[in-house]
Amino acid sequence: MNNAQSAAAFEFEGVTKIFGSVTANSDVSFSVESGTIHGVVGENGAGKSTIMKILYGMYHPDGGTILVQGKPVRFKSSHDAISLGIGMVHQHFMLVPTLTVWQNVVLGMEPKKWNLNRNNSITELNNIKCQFGFQVDLHARISDLTVGQQQQVEILKLLYRKAEILILDEPTAVLTPQEVDVLLERLKNLRDLGKTVVFISHKLREILSFTENVTIMRHGKVVETLPTSGLTESSLAEKMVGRKLRALPVRKPVDTARSPRLSIDNLCVEKDGQAKLSNVSFDVRPGEIIGIAGVDGNGQHELVQVLMNVARDYEGKVLLDGKPLRECRTYELKQKGLAVVPPDRLKEAVVTDFCIRENYILGHHWEKEFVSHGTFQMPKIQAAVKSALETFDVRPREPEWPMSGLSGGNQQKVVLAREFARPVELLVAAQPTRGVDIGAIEFIHARFIQKRDEGASIVLVSTELEEILQLSDRILVLYEGKIQGQCLRKDATEEKLGLWMTGGQQ
Amino acid sequence: MIELLASTLRLATPLIFAAMGGLFCERAGVATICLEGVMLTGAWAAATATYFTQDPYIGICAGLVAGVLTMWLHALLAVQSKADAIVSGVAVNLFATGITPLLNKIFFGGTANTPSLSLDQRLSNVPIPGLEQIPFLGPLLFDQPFLIYLGLLTPFAVAYVIYRTAFGLRILAAGDGPKALATAGVSPTRVRWMAFAVGGALASLGGTYLAISHASQFTRDMTAGRGYIALTALIFGKWKPVPTLFACLFFGFFDALQIRLQSSSIGGFSVPVQFIQMLPYVAALVLLAGFIGRAEPPLAIGKDDR
Ligand SMILES: Nc1ncnc2c1ncn2[C@@H]1O[C@H](COP(=O)(O)OP(=O)(O)O)[C@@H](O)[C@H]1O
Numbered sequence: 001m002n003n004a005q006s007a008a009a010f011e012f013e014g015v016t017k018i019f020g021s022v023t024a025n026s027d028v029s030f031s032v033e034s035g036t037i038h039g040v041v042g043e044n045g046a047g048k049s050t051i052m053k054i055l056y057g058m059y060h061p062d063g064g065t066i067l068v069q070g071k072p073v074r075f076k077s078s079h080d081a082i083s084l085g086i087g088m089v090h091q092h093f094m095l096v097p098t099l100t101v102w103q104n105v106v107l108g109m110e111p112k113k114w115n116l117n118r119n120n121s122i123t124e125l126n127n128i129k130c131q132f133g134f135q136v137d138l139h140a141r142i143s144d145l146t147v148g149q150q151q152q153v154e155i156l157k158l159l160y161r162k163a164e165i166l167i168l169d170e171p172t173a174v175l176t177p178q179e180v181d182v183l184l185e186r187l188k189n190l191r192d193l194g195k196t197v198v199f200i201s202h203k204l205r206e207i208l209s210f211t212e213n214v215t216i217m218r219h220g221k222v223v224e225t226l227p228t229s230g231l232t233e234s235s236l237a238e239k240m241v242g243r244k245l246r247a248l249p250v251r252k253p254v255d256t257a258r259s260p261r262l263s264i265d266n267l268c269v270e271k272d273g274q275a276k277l278s279n280v281s282f283d284v285r286p287g288e289i290i291g292i293a294g295v296d297g298n299g300q301h302e303l304v305q306v307l308m309n310v311a312r313d314y315e316g317k318v319l320l321d322g323k324p325l326r327e328c329r330t331y332e333l334k335q336k337g338l339a340v341v342p343p344d345r346l347k348e349a350v351v352t353d354f355c356i357r358e359n360y361i362l363g364h365h366w367e368k369e370f371v372s373h374g375t376f377q378m379p380k381i382q383a384a385v386k387s388a389l390e391t392f393d394v395r396p397r398e399p400e401w402p403m404s405g406l407s408g409g410n411q412q413k414v415v416l417a418r419e420f421a422r423p424v425e426l427l428v429a430a431q432p433t434r435g436v437d438i439g440a441i442e443f444i445h446a447r448f449i450q451k452r453d454e455g456a457s458i459v460l461v462s463t464e465l466e467e468i469l470q471l472s473d474r475i476l477v478l479y480e481g482k483i484q485g486q487c488l489r490k491d492a493t494e495e496k497l498g499l500w501m502t503g504g505q506q
Numbered sequence: 507m508i509e510l511l512a513s514t515l516r517l518a519t520p521l522i523f524a525a526m527g528g529l530f531c532e533r534a535g536v537a538t539i540c541l542e543g544v545m546l547t548g549a550w551a552a553a554t555a556t557y558f559t560q561d562p563y564i565g566i567c568a569g570l571v572a573g574v575l576t577m578w579l580h581a582l583l584a585v586q587s588k589a590d591a592i593v594s595g596v597a598v599n600l601f602a603t604g605i606t607p608l609l610n611k612i613f614f615g616g617t618a619n620t621p622s623l624s625l626d627q628r629l630s631n632v633p634i635p636g637l638e639q640i641p642f643l644g645p646l647l648f649d650q651p652f653l654i655y656l657g658l659l660t661p662f663a664v665a666y667v668i669y670r671t672a673f674g675l676r677i678l679a680a681g682d683g684p685k686a687l688a689t690a691g692v693s694p695t696r697v698r699w700m701a702f703a704v705g706g707a708l709a710s711l712g713g714t715y716l717a718i719s720h721a722s723q724f725t726r727d728m729t730a731g732r733g734y735i736a737l738t739a740l741i742f743g744k745w746k747p748v749p750t751l752f753a754c755l756f757f758g759f760f761d762a763l764q765i766r767l768q769s770s771s772i773g774g775f776s777v778p779v780q781f782i783q784m785l786p787y788v789a790a791l792v793l794l795a796g797f798i799g800r801a802e803p804p805l806a807i808g809k810d811d812r
């Protein structure tokens with residue numbers, strides 16, 4: 001490594017950022033070598049996004065200094081950061097859905113003021129595309145693109161702005177395994193061309209596989225910055241969480257003699273003339289977890305809608321304890337022990353403007369335990385919520401705390417606390433750990449196993465193979481609305497599932 | 507028949523200006539129901555300035571200034587202070603209905619109207635050489651005040667600005683993805699102030715036309731709901747300039763038809779005039795309910811994270 005390479009692209013010195021009562025970053029100091037890929041790991045809420053948004057000029061630090069290429073800087077807005085060659089891809093994409101790719105890329109740095117059309121921007125964009133090996137149609141509308149393609153557009157935006165420092169905030173959280181590989185290759189390529197890449201993630205495997213250095217953050221502070229080589233997944237996880245991780249409990253074998261609780265026979269769903277699910281059949285016994293794997297958009301959404309009893313327009317049979325599911329009212333099902341963890345937490349599981357208490361009783365707010373003579377029994381509700389927050393380790397333990405003020409992991413814990421407050425017969429869980437930190441994932445997984453051992457039937461829909469492999473007793477892979485393959489967990493390998501997920505046959 | 511077409515043009519012109527003004531503001535992501543108020547202040551300022559200077563072109567300029575200021579009042583409330591855009595729009599409309607008679611009383615001693623302009627003070631007709639020679643058609647369609655031609659050309663100019671300029675791209679982004687615009691280093695608030703300036707100027711022309719071209723004075727509440735019709739046309743046109751032009755012509759046509767029918771009777775039976783006056787609105791309802799697909803407003807409208 002020569003001197004030029006080991007120079008710092010940028011450096012934080014004692015940077016502090018306070019939001020009201022939350023200290024998002026406290027005394028953060030680390031430096032990033034130019035021409036390297038630098039990982040930043042930490043649980044949700046550790047302050048990773050905040051420190052990088054400070055570098056990008058979106059937030060102003062309450063203390064400390066930032067050095068870019070050795071010089072102290074003070075950014076008034078992102079504009080200043082962009083002009084110094086700093087670019088950021090946000091956790092939630094910042095694209096205008098109704099505009100085309102080239103329009104999004106040039107937005108804010110249009111090549112001309114007047115007579116702006118594709119032709120005068122396209123040559124330059126095509127050059128960038130070729131140079132960095134991108135494949136995306138410059139004339140396509142953003143809303144027609146897959147998430148992976150949208151991410152390419154975000155990176156294209158940075159390159160068009162001649163960014164030398166590229167910050168990517170949890171770029172793989174939304175991608176399929178294949179897209180992740182493509183992205184990682186692309187980032188390595190960018191590094192080889194001399195760019196500095198900052199890669200925020202809480203997926204340790206990715207961090208280990210391709211970063212040179214890593215900064216570990218916890219509770220707004222830097223735990224350590226060190227070279228990645230020599231680290232293992234478990235040592236990194238321990239530094240990140242601050243304690244040893246627990247192994248999943250050993251579980252009872254499935255009692256194959258019991259008759260199925262949920263049985264699905266030739267389920268077909270059509271939408272706008274397109275088959276979304278065709279001839280899907282499977283059974284779930286009590287005390288069994290069925291894992292539904294697959295790349296997002298292969299019918300999982302429709303299956304979950306049917307199982308949540310939201311979509312009732314389908315062919316085939318869906319029987320719960322021998323009774324057609326769609327003939328039941330949803331609140332009857334809830335009383336009988338249907339628990340659901342919907343995939344889009346903020347849209348389908350909670351009301352973000354409500355407080356924890358209100359979300360906790362949502363859907364059960366008419367039940368006798370909470371209501372008498374038409375009014376809420378506040379003391380009872382408060383007591384129930386308090387004890388639930390305790391059992392599910394939700395932070396803060398404040399029933400009146402607004403849902404929007406919780407981290408993703410804590411929001412999900414509130415959802416689980418609500419769904420698990422009554423005996424569970426059938427649990428339908430989709431992406432239960434999306435956007436949730438390691439500590440909370442561990443907790444949620446342990447709860448699933450516990451419910452299973454108590455005799456619940458669980459349908460787990462997830463795009464995370466690791467999660468599927470860890471929890472399921474039996475695994476089904478959905479591909480284009482069909483069951484492409486299924487096997488018991490002991491026979492499953494990532495290769496086999498990966499093959500099915502992309503439409504291959506065994 | 508040709509008379510009906512000419513009358514359609516005359517009645518559609520204020521709608522076109524107002525709708526194009528509304529288009530700029532709404533595409534930038536802010537609901538703008540205050541077109542009515544902007545037209546009204548524009549109309550008063552234009553009539554008053556023309557009366558004092560004897561020059562309708564100075565009147566137009568005064569109308570533009572008044573329109574931009576009124577629209578900026580909406581910007582101050584809805585863009586800068588992030589007040590609810592509907593409430594702010596209502597406030598601006600109420601403000602305009604109040605301030606115009608008040609100023610009128612200060613300037614002219616009465617609240618009802620400005621003094622009448624003589625024919626040569628109003629905007630004169632500008633015949634288009636050649637075309638106005640066409641028998642029958644020519645004098646009726648091609649011998650009009652220039653604001654009418656301008657009204658017909660404006661939607662195409664607006665389409666160019668919105669779809670083909672950097673400013674337009676930023677307006678679209680402010681309306682459909684203000685956060686994306688902000689991360690690209692451009693302040694959506696600034697873009698909206700500028701869009702509102704253009705929007706206010708255009709909408710004021712609608713009022714100006716009413717006061718010094720269509721009529722010869724400002725009369726109290728003379729816009730009579732045209733701002734709202736323009737807004738409806740904008741929705742019919744799905745917030746796109748050229749379709750909106752056609753929606754405005756459609757409303758102009760039914761308005762012209764309505765006026766024509768008022769003086770006629772059907773089979774010796776005269777229909778009560780109120781029914782006939784309902785015609786444009788019934789047409790609007792039928793169209794809205796039956797023929798126009800779902801119209802998607804700009805995504806940022808009605809969101810509080812503006
Ligand atoms: N704009 C904001 N206003 C108030 N609190 C914030 C804001 N942004 C982040 N926080 C808080 O700061 C902490 C760190 O957040 P963040 O940087 O997003 O964490 P990470 O990206 O590591 O998950 C969290 O507790 C979060 O709730």
Ligand SMILES: [Mg+2]
Nearest residue numbers: 048049091169
């Ligand atoms: Mg984050």
